[in-house]
Amino acid sequence: MEDISQYDDDLWDDFEDDWFAPPEITYQEAVERLRSLAGQRADVVVEWDGKRKGDGRRWRDDARVVFTGAGGPRIRLRSAAQLPYVERVVGSGVPLPERHAIWYPQQGVITARLVGDFDQFHSALVRSLLPRQRRAVDLEGPLGADLAGVLASTGAFQVSEEADGSGRSLRLVSVPPELSLLYNTRDGGGLSPSLELSGVSAPDAAEAQKTLVAYGTSYLFGLARAQGASLRLWDDGYRLGSRRGPSYSTKLRFPQRQYDTEPAELYGAGNAAGRHPVERWLKYYQVLEFYMPKAAAQEVARQGVAKQDQAQSPYARPGRTRSLGSEQNQLDAVIDLAVTQAEVAGLLRDRELFTTLSDPAVIQHVETLEDDGSGAPLPGGDYRAAISSRVYGIRNRIVHMKEGGGQRGTPLLGLHSREARDLAADLRLVRYLAEKAMEHWATDLP
Structure with missing residues (x-):
């Protein structure tokens, strides 16, 4: 995920030349007119290397109108047909x-x-x-x-x-x-x-x-x-999140696996675009919550103990109990069973997604993922424990809707907060975990 206010040049690929009226002047003439107009302002610069469209001009050779004194917004001139609109901005x-x-x-x-x-x-x-x-x-x-x-x-x-x-x-x-x-x-x-x-x-x-x-x-x-x-x-x-969003497939096959009805309905509700992001996040989290008893039971059997409280989280949790009597530790068990270290590493290869999840300024007061110093994931790093902590931290900030904040005074993640509008990357993460949990506990259809 990235802040779209950085004006990534790739965003301009959405604009087609035929969205504007057919040009009546050449591209070079349009650039010269803009340069003349920009010369009357101290905060506007027109950048162009002089290549013309007839010379095989590529999008990286397009002229750019840069507003240097206004935080850096810019306009890429793809066609002379855009000239009237750019002239209006530059002129007045x-x-x-x-x-x-x-x-x-x-x-x-x-x-x-x-x-x-x-x-x-x-x-x-x-x-x-x-x-x-x-x-x-x-x-x-x-x-x-x-x-x-x-x-x-x-x-x-x-x-x-x-x-x-x-x-x-x-x-x-x-x-x-x-x-x-x-x-x-x-x-x-x-x-x-x-x-x-x-x-x-x-x-x-x-x-x-x-x-x-x-x-x-x-x-x-x-x-x-x-x-x-x-x-x-x-x-x-x-920060509106990764433009790539979830990876949807156009292939739909006849069902071969049976998924539990309740989490399938919760997952469908989470996919409803009309819902508030906080509601959608909670629906996906409820899918993970649904499988906590099953995950805890499997850990009890694997660890050979008699009671759930005697079993421990598969992840080290310094400074607090690891007993599966805790919901956070049960979430650890769900994630550990449902998704592998390699699968998480594959998900985090999306640079935009990882950049957001490792930025403490996006969603505050929750776990952030550690990078290698260059903004990339740690080589061979197992991020499942950190992801579990992040998911549970967001859960607490949403559900502890008490005046004065949540546990230990942690501020709420309210419906109308800035962070609520920045949940795109975390929605993608918790949706992915919900899918993996449903797949893990699915059974074969007859």
């Missing part, structure tokens, strides 16, 4: 990268990226614009196209402040191309919205951002209360 825009927004001081307008549950937004849009619509809208059909057109042309949920004469107004609009180019915000399909705040008067970018946060946050809360749309402003602290 001020990036606000901490909020994935652009401020246009001369127009007094800020457009900002939104994240959240787009399905709820789509439903709210249908209820507002098509109140007689009784069925769900096919976003790929004509009605969905109509909604996208309305959002692009007029916006939705517009409110204005007229009493004080400020002329401020707020509305949701489709993501403008220049915002997409700067921050790669095409996520969510044709109906992914952005916030447009008009009537902004501010002396500098910092004050403009404060205005955006103050009015935008309140507006989105009001929208959530009135319409049920779960949307929020982007925050540069968000």
Whole structure:
């Protein structure tokens, strides 16, 4: 997993040339126009090695517009067709990268990226614009196209402040191309919205951002209360997780193994994208919890003791009891039986995943995986004990929902916390462990 605010060049591969109008000038002419425009600003640099598309220009040879004074956002110019949008940003825009927004001081307008549950937004849009619509809208059909057109042309949920004469107004609009180019915000399909705040008067970018946060946050809360749309402003602290996500297979074979019904249902509930990440994480954890009695019984038999409390965790746990009477030690037993050291090593070869799980700033107050000093896993390292501790630590931070925090004052991992939105890598990890546990205890079908 990585912070997408680093603007990885690979993200730009999502943009197709035909998303923009056919170019009317050559690529070199477009670059020269941008260089001339950037020369009027101290915080913009146009980088290009002079190769033209006719000379076999590759994506790494594309020109880049870099906003050096605004935290480093950049635009890769893939085609001269993008020129009008890039010109608008370079000519009159001020990036606000901490909020994935652009401020246009001369127009007094800020457009900002939104994240959240787009399905709820789509439903709210249908209820507002098509109140007689009784069925769900096919976003790929004509009605969905109509909604996208309305959002692009007029916006939705517009409110204005007229009493004080400020002329401020707020509305949701489709993501403008220049915002997409700067921050790669095409996520969510044709109906992914952005916030447009008009009537902004501010002396500098910092004050403009404060205005955006103050009015935008309140507006989105009001929208959530009135319409049920779960949307929020982007925050540069968000880490959305590995773009690769779980490895899904397109091959589905006739069943040969029988899986336990209850954990299969829990696993299915965890896969529901509409659920909150914390809920999804807990469903996967419940799969592991389901197999704790079986794992403990196998350890009791393997260790040749009479009672579960006499059996010990397969992992050394300095400073505390290793008895299988403890849920954490039972989790150790599940993981030790369900997944091998080599399988875990294979999972952690995903550099993005390992980088996140070894970063103490992503999910705090839980176990992090030790690296070799260069950001890679330890050669031959067995990470199962550390993974078990991390999973159980997240479990405690979620389920001990008491005022004042959990065990020993550990802060809660609340539904609306930043960490709750950073669970992508840990969702992938606990989902993987749940799958392995179900496979381990599956039986052959007749």
